[in-house]
Amino acid sequence: GEHPKFPFSEDEFQHALYMLDIGQNDLSHAFSANLTYSQVIEKIPTILEQIKSAVEVSC
Numbered sequence: 001g002e003h004p005k006f007p008f009s010e011d012e013f014q015h016a017l018y019m020l021d022i023g024q025n026d027l028s029h030a031f032s033a034n035l036t037y038s039q040v041i042e043k044i045p046t047i048l049e050q051i052k053s054a055v056e057v058s059c
Contacts, residue, residue, distance in 0.1 A: 023051055 006013070026047045030040045 023047060026050070 008016075027040070027044075030043050030047075035043075
């Protein structure tokens with residue numbers, strides 16, 4: 001069948017800013033693993049590095 005028309009052009013799509021909401025599962029897991037607040041805070045740089053690596057590989 002026919003494809004619906006998108007409300008934006010291909011050029012607009014290519015130049016748009018996309019924001020992704022990621023990382024909550026990692027933090028939730030750290031909190032649910034019975035870690036102290038300080039231990040969770042210590043894990044944040046590692047979590048951020050993992051997210052950064054995943055984004056760099058994907059781009």
